[in-house]
Amino acid sequence: MNKERLKMLLKLQEVEFACIELNLYLDTHPQDQMALMKYNTCAYQLDVLKKQYECMYGPILNFGFSQSQYPFQWIEDPWPWEIEY
Amino acid sequence: MWIYEKKLEYPVRVSGCDPRMAQYVMTQLGGPDGELSAAIRYLNQRYKMPTGKSKALLTDIGTEEMAHVEMIQTMIYKLTKDASIEEIKENDMGAYYAIRDKAIYPADSTGNPWTAAYIQSIGDVKADLYEDLAAEQKARAVYENLLKLTDDPLLKDSLNFLRERELVHFKRFGEALRDVEEYSQCKKHY
Numbered sequence: 505m506n507k508e509r510l511k512m513l514l515k516l517q518e519v520e521f522a523c524i525e526l527n528l529y530l531d532t533h534p535q536d537q538m539a540l541m542k543y544n545t546c547a548y549q550l551d552v553l554k555k556q557y558e559c560m561y562g563p564i565l566n567f568g569f570s571q572s573q574y575p576f577q578w579i580e581d582p583w584p585w586e587i588e589y
Numbered sequence: 590m591w592i593y594e595k596k597l598e599y600p601v602r603v604s605g606c607d608p609r610m611a612q613y614v615m616t617q618l619g620g621p622d623g624e625l626s627a628a629i630r631y632l633n634q635r636y637k638m639p640t641g642k643s644k645a646l647l648t649d650i651g652t653e654e655m656a657h658v659e660m661i662q663t664m665i666y667k668l669t670k671d672a673s674i675e676e677i678k679e680n681d682m683g684a685y686y687a688i689r690d691k692a693i694y695p696a697d698s699t700g701n702p703w704t705a706a707y708i709q710s711i712g713d714v715k716a717d718l719y720e721d722l723a724a725e726q727k728a729r730a731v732y733e734n735l736l737k738l739t740d741d742p743l744l745k746d747s748l749n750f751l752r753e754r755e756l757v758h759f760k761r762f763g764e765a766l767r768d769v770e771e772y773s774q775c776k777k778h779y
């Protein structure tokens with residue numbers, strides 16, 4: 505995997521992790537407005553990053569959550585366990 | 590409904606092949622306190638949860654545990670993929686190899702297959718949440734054992750990430766338990 509792609513993937517993982525962490529926190533603190541603001545900001549950032557990544561390297565979500573160019577790019581390597589970081 | 594995301598939650602790196610460590614790590618795939626047990630436990634218990642907070646939390650942590658299953662599978666895959674037959678024999682992986690080559694299979698580090706008997710879902714929501722708290726502590730302890738069994742700094746980084754997740758889950762389950770307790774108090778008053 506080339507350096508540029510790896511950099512984007514790591515950034516994606518970082519922002520998505522922030523979303524996961526804030527999501528679990530909000531599950532038990534739904535009235536924390538600051539946390540919710542951060543969550544919405546991270547979710548927006550994640551959306552932008554995913555679209556950028558998918559535009560360059562193909563879909564990372566299945567079942568209609570991402571579109572694909574021809575031929576169907578979902579089947580392309582590498583799969584998550586094959587990536588050398 | 591679940592959808593698949595073609596990426597790991599956190600990078601899994603290893604410095605080289607290590608079939609012995611792969612066998613040890615396997616217990617967090619198919620062992621009693623492994624990630625598969627965690628996911629199946631929470632995703633079954635959630636149906637009896639009485640509050641929005643507890644239903645959401647069990648759904649979300651259960652989902653995150655599936656991402657951890659994938660990280661452990663990736664560790665085993667990476668630790669074994671380049672191992673020669675000699676290395677497999679020298680590192681006590683021969684018995685495993687005889688049954689299934691280097692295929693991934695949910696068993697513990699001594700070869701016992703995963704079983705639903707590892708988990709409970711008894712419908713008493715407080716008892717279930719206490720089990721979840723204990724499960725997170727046990728998983729943390731297993732990660733600490735695994736960290737002592739390797740010197741590979743790259744593998745340690747991924748194991749440390751998973752260890753820290755157990756601490757966060759423990760904290761959130763504690764909050765869910767208090768929420769469920771408050772809920773049952775309120776119900777008694779009316």
Ligand SMILES: [Fe+2]
Pocket residue numbers: 627654725728754755758
């Ligand atoms: Fe956990």
